[in-house]
Amino acid sequence: MVEPPDTITLRRPDDWHVHLRDGEMLAMVLPFTARRFARAIVMPNLLPPVRTVATAIGYRRRIMAALAAGADFTPLMTCYLTDGTDPQEIARGYRDGAFTAVKLYPARATTNSQFGVTDYDRIMPVLECLTDLGMPLLVHGEVTDPEVDVFDREAVFIERVLGPLRRRLPELRIVLEHITTTQAVDYVSCGDANLAATITAHHLVINRNAIFAGGIQPHLYCLPIAKRDRDRRALRRAATSGNPKFFLGTDSAPHAIPAKEAAVGCAGIFTAPCALEIYTEVFDEEGALDRLEAFAALNGPEFYRLAPNEGRITLQRKPALVPKRIGQASAAVVPFRAGEEVRWRLAE
Numbered sequence: 001m002v003e004p005p006d007t008i009t010l011r012r013p014d015d016w017h018v019h020l021r022d023g024e025m026l027a028m029v030l031p032f033t034a035r036r037f038a039r040a041i042v043m044p045n046l047l048p049p050v051r052t053v054a055t056a057i058g059y060r061r062r063i064m065a066a067l068a069a070g071a072d073f074t075p076l077m078t079c080y081l082t083d084g085t086d087p088q089e090i091a092r093g094y095r096d097g098a099f100t101a102v103k104l105y106p107a108r109a110t111t112n113s114q115f116g117v118t119d120y121d122r123i124m125p126v127l128e129c130l131t132d133l134g135m136p137l138l139v140h141g142e143v144t145d146p147e148v149d150v151f152d153r154e155a156v157f158i159e160r161v162l163g164p165l166r167r168r169l170p171e172l173r174i175v176l177e178h179i180t181t182t183q184a185v186d187y188v189s190c191g192d193a194n195l196a197a198t199i200t201a202h203h204l205v206i207n208r209n210a211i212f213a214g215g216i217q218p219h220l221y222c223l224p225i226a227k228r229d230r231d232r233r234a235l236r237r238a239a240t241s242g243n244p245k246f247f248l249g250t251d252s253a254p255h256a257i258p259a260k261e262a263a264v265g266c267a268g269i270f271t272a273p274c275a276l277e278i279y280t281e282v283f284d285e286e287g288a289l290d291r292l293e294a295f296a297a298l299n300g301p302e303f304y305r306l307a308p309n310e311g312r313i314t315l316q317r318k319p320a321l322v323p324k325r326i327g328q329a330s331a332a333v334v335p336f337r338a339g340e341e342v343r344w345r346l347a348e
């Protein structure tokens with residue numbers, strides 16, 4: 001038997017879904033992402049959201065200004081879609097390179113989604129414009145109908161919204177973000193090349209039991225919420241399969257401790273300090289380290305029609321302790337796996 005390697009060198013990966021926030025929180029969380037990933041698709045759900053070319057350019061400047069000297073990191077900006085988005089603004093932003101993709105939040109599906117889409121007919125002109133441009137639409141795939149069980153919201157979204165939308169606009173290029181269910185894995189696997197999906201690190205390692213183990217665990221609450229263990233196993237098979245339709249998107253989503261440990265806590269798991277290491281751990285456990293580079297550094301660029309990165313990153317099989325908290329005072333955040341070991345770390 002061939003022993004698994006103790007170090008692995010990959011092309012530098014990209015994070016195709018991350019929340020970098022703004023201000024003090026941006027300064028605190030950005031180094032974790034920039035150290036590991038060469039590029040990242042930056043979510044636009046600030047308050048107010050990033051809805052115009054001008055705000056995207058301003059936000060990108062603040063991200064660049066927050067980078068350490070010499071950091072090699074490129075933020076790829078997204079536009080928050082509303083019922084009133086002007087297709088001209090999107091087309092202009094895409095042609096100028098201010099926007100890489102458009103993000104669709106169904107209204108009230110998650111954090112800061114109150115300006116999101118309420119009427120799919122009203123966004124058809126934008127979706128037709130994206131189709132013509134070949135510009136990706138990134139979808140938070142959950143229905144918000146309160147009658148639908150929280151754990152079924154992704155599967156019902158595929159049935160009620162995504163299926164009909166794909167039939168109406170088969171050439172629209174869609175990324176179904178942070179998939180959590182067997183249904184999503186099957187739906188994306190069976191789709192054509194215009195459909196892809198991102199998979200988070202946390203959904204590869206926790207199921208819904210973890211959210212309630214020993215009492216409610218607010219730091220494991222995110223949306224879409226983790227599902228059954230059979231779903232987690234389907235996600236692991238998809239991620240490690242080598243299928244180019246699946247790629248890395250951490251959905252690292254920091255919230256300060258008081259916003260998580262509250263009577264009504266925010267959704268979001270802050271994985272940036274250890275997500276790449278956890279993906280490596282998972283691929284190692286699945287005997288698929290030889291497929292990690294495709295998932296982390298090749299499949300995403302291929303879908304986004306960008307060149308893969310030329311730089312390299314090395315990970316080492318050597319346990320590293322994740323800090324119990326990161327940041328200061330009221331801005332501190334509890335990272336995923338806080339106070340626990342991850343079995344891989346970045347080489348110096």
Ligand code: DOR
Nearest residue numbers: 110111222223253267268
């Ligand atoms: O858990 C989540 N947190 N899911 C999202 O869709 C948004 C994110 C956030 O911005 O905190």
Ligand code: ZN
Nearest residue numbers: 019043251253
């Ligand atoms: Zn997200």
